[in-house]
Amino acid sequence: MQKREPVIFQIGWNACINCGACVAVCPQGAGFISAFDTIAVNRPCDIACMMCEDICPVTTISHQHLSELNGKKEVIEWLQAQHTK
Amino acid sequence: MHKTHIPVFDIVVIGSGPAGATTARIAAQKGLKVLLVDKRQELGAPIQCSGAVSRHALEELGITPSEEFIHEDIYGFSIYNQQGDKTEIDYQRIKPDEYGKGEGKKPLGYVVDRRRFDRYLMAQAERAGTEVWLKTEGLGYQPLEDGTCEVHLRRFNQEITVKSKVLVGADGLQSQVGKWAGLRTHIKLSELASCLQFIVDKVETDGLLEIVTGHQWAPGGYAWVFPKGHGYAEIGLGVIRTMTDQNAQWYLDQFIQKSFFKERFKDCRILEIQGGGVPLAHPLKKQYADNLILVGDAARHVNPITGGGIHTALSGGRIAGTFLSSFLKNGKKPTAKNLKGYQDQWLEELGNKMWKLYDEKTNIFRTKDIARQDEQLYNTMSSYFSPDSEYKKI
Ligand SMILES: Cc1cc2nc3c(=O)[nH]c(=O)nc-3n(C[C@H](O)[C@H](O)[C@H](O)COP(=O)(O)OP(=O)(O)OC[C@H]3O[C@@H](n4cnc5c(N)ncnc54)[C@H](O)[C@@H]3O)c2cc1C
Numbered sequence A: 001m002q003k004r005e006p007v008i009f010q011i012g013w014n015a016c017i018n019c020g021a022c023v024a025v026c027p028q029g030a031g032f033i034s035a036f037d038t039i040a041v042n043r044p045c046d047i048a049c050m051m052c053e054d055i056c057p058v059t060t061i062s063h064q065h066l067s068e069l070n071g072k073k074e075v076i077e078w079l080q081a082q083h084t085k
Numbered sequence B: 001m002h003k004t005h006i007p008v009f010d011i012v013v014i015g016s017g018p019a020g021a022t023t024a025r026i027a028a029q030k031g032l033k034v035l036l037v038d039k040r041q042e043l044g045a046p047i048q049c050s051g052a053v054s055r056h057a058l059e060e061l062g063i064t065p066s067e068e069f070i071h072e073d074i075y076g077f078s079i080y081n082q083q084g085d086k087t088e089i090d091y092q093r094i095k096p097d098e099y100g101k102g103e104g105k106k107p108l109g110y111v112v113d114r115r116r117f118d119r120y121l122m123a124q125a126e127r128a129g130t131e132v133w134l135k136t137e138g139l140g141y142q143p144l145e146d147g148t149c150e151v152h153l154r155r156f157n158q159e160i161t162v163k164s165k166v167l168v169g170a171d172g173l174q175s176q177v178g179k180w181a182g183l184r185t186h187i188k189l190s191e192l193a194s195c196l197q198f199i200v201d202k203v204e205t206d207g208l209l210e211i212v213t214g215h216q217w218a219p220g221g222y223a224w225v226f227p228k229g230h231g232y233a234e235i236g237l238g239v240i241r242t243m244t245d246q247n248a249q250w251y252l253d254q255f256i257q258k259s260f261f262k263e264r265f266k267d268c269r270i271l272e273i274q275g276g277g278v279p280l281a282h283p284l285k286k287q288y289a290d291n292l293i294l295v296g297d298a299a300r301h302v303n304p305i306t307g308g309g310i311h312t313a314l315s316g317g318r319i320a321g322t323f324l325s326s327f328l329k330n331g332k333k334p335t336a337k338n339l340k341g342y343q344d345q346w347l348e349e350l351g352n353k354m355w356k357l358y359d360e361k362t363n364i365f366r367t368k369d370i371a372r373q374d375e376q377l378y379n380t381m382s383s384y385f386s387p388d389s390e391y392k393k394i
C-alpha cells in the first residue's frame, strides 16, 4: 500500500460538539486525543486515513499536509511541546 | 525516594456513565472496595444521547423510575418507511389493561435526561459505598509483579497513582482504556453511525418513539422523533458515512425541511444541539486483558439494530460487578486468562444475542438494491419492536 503523507489536523471548535466520534473510528494507539474528546491536534498523524474527518457529524475537522508546513518546523515543535506539558 | 501512601482498591472504574456507575454500585453492594472516576465536571454533559430506555431495563437493575431524571413516559413505537407509511405499535392499544396513564397501569419505557440519569446512577453507587472522584481523568495502567496493577490518574491537575486488582474500562465511545492494553477497539467507519439531534419546541408528540427509515433520510441508519417532556421533542438521525457524501447535519436539515414531516416541523425552534457516534458494530471480540475488563460502549456493547446502548450498558455493568465480586472473593488472580470468564458470562447472558442482531443488520446492508434494503430495514424495525419479538429484552 502506498504510504500516505502525514497530516496535522485543525478542528473548528466553534462547530465541534465534543462527541468523540472521531476518536472512536481512529486506528491510532492510545492517547491520540485532545482534551475536548477529539483526535489530537498537536501532533502529526502518519496514518492519515481521514476516517476522523468523514465521521464528524458537523464536518469540522480539516488538515494540512506536513510538507505544507515545511519551513514551519518550529510550529510543529511548539505543538508537540504543548502535548508533553 | 520517598513514596507517599498509595491508595489500594479492589476495582477502579474509569468512566461514570450507565456502565461504569452500575459496575461500581453492584461491586460495592457486594462488599468490594471500589473507586469510580470520571473526567467530567457534570456527568452526562454535553449530552450525546436521546435517552430512550425501557422500563424493564431499569427494573432489572433495581432503579426506581424517578422524576429526577425522567423527561417523559413512553407507550410504544411508530415505525415509518421512506414514504411515510407507518406501523404503529402502541402498547396502550395492544395491552390496554397493562399499559397506559391511568391508575395501576404503567409505561413501556422512558425518555430520560442523561445529565440527571447519570448523576442519579453515580449517587446510587456512592450510597452503596463507592468512592467517586469527578474531574479525574484516567491516563494509563500498569500490571505489577504482585498480580495487581497501578492506575495513573489526573485529578484537578494533580497526578495520582492508585493500586487496584482490576481496572474496569467504562469510558464510553472514545474509549482509551482498551487501547492501553493493546486491544483493537476502533470501530470501522462503515459501522459507526454519525448522529446529530436537535431538542425542539413546537413539534407535537404522542408518547411514542417515532423511527423513520429510508435511505433518502438516513442512509445506513434511521431518523427519529422522540417526546422530550415539557412539550418539547427531539429530532435526530444517524448516517453511515461510507454510504453517502453528505454529513449528518446536512441530512438533518433535509429531514426537517423536505420529509413527509415538513409541515409538522415547520415552526420548530431549536433549543439544544447534540450528537455523537453510535456503534452499529459487533461487540469487541476481546473485552479483557491482564487486570482489565471493558464494559458498555467501551466494549461496543450496543444494540446494532436500534443503536440503543443504555440498557446494554446497565446490564453489562450488572454482569461485570457481579462477576468481579465473586471472582475476587474466590481469590482468583486477575490475569487475562482468568478474566476471560467475564466475557464468557457476558456472551451467555447478552452477547450471543447481540451477535445475532449484528448478523441480521449486516445482512440488511449487504443488500445492494437500495429499495430492497429500505424495505428490509423497515420490516426488521417493525418486527423488532412488536410484542412478540424475540429480542424484546435487550
Ligand atoms: C446521538 C445519540 C443518541 C443515542 N440515543 C440513545 C437512546 O435513545 N437510547 C439508548 O439506549 N442509547 C442511546 N445512545 C447510546 C448511549 O448513549 C450509549 O450507548 C451509552 O451512553 C453508553 O454508556 P456507557 O456507560 O458505556 O458510556 P458513556 O455514557 O459514554 O460514559 C462514559 C463516561 O466515561 C467518561 N470518560 C471517558 N474517558 C475517560 C477517562 N480517560 N477518564 C475518566 N473518565 C472518562 C466520560 O466522561 C463519560 O462520563 C445514543 C447515542 C448517541 C450518540
Ligand code: SF4
Binding pocket: A022, A025, A026, A027, A028, A039, A040, A045, A046, A047, A048, A049, A050, A051, A052, A053
Ligand atoms: S487520519 Fe485516521 S489515524 Fe489519523 S487521526 Fe484521523 S482517524 Fe486517526
Ligand code: SF4
Binding pocket: A011, A015, A016, A017, A018, A019, A020, A021, A022, A023, A036, A037, A038, A039, A055, A056, A057, A058, A059, A060, A061
Ligand atoms: S467528531 Fe467532529 S464534532 Fe465530534 S468531537 Fe470530533 S471534531 Fe468534534
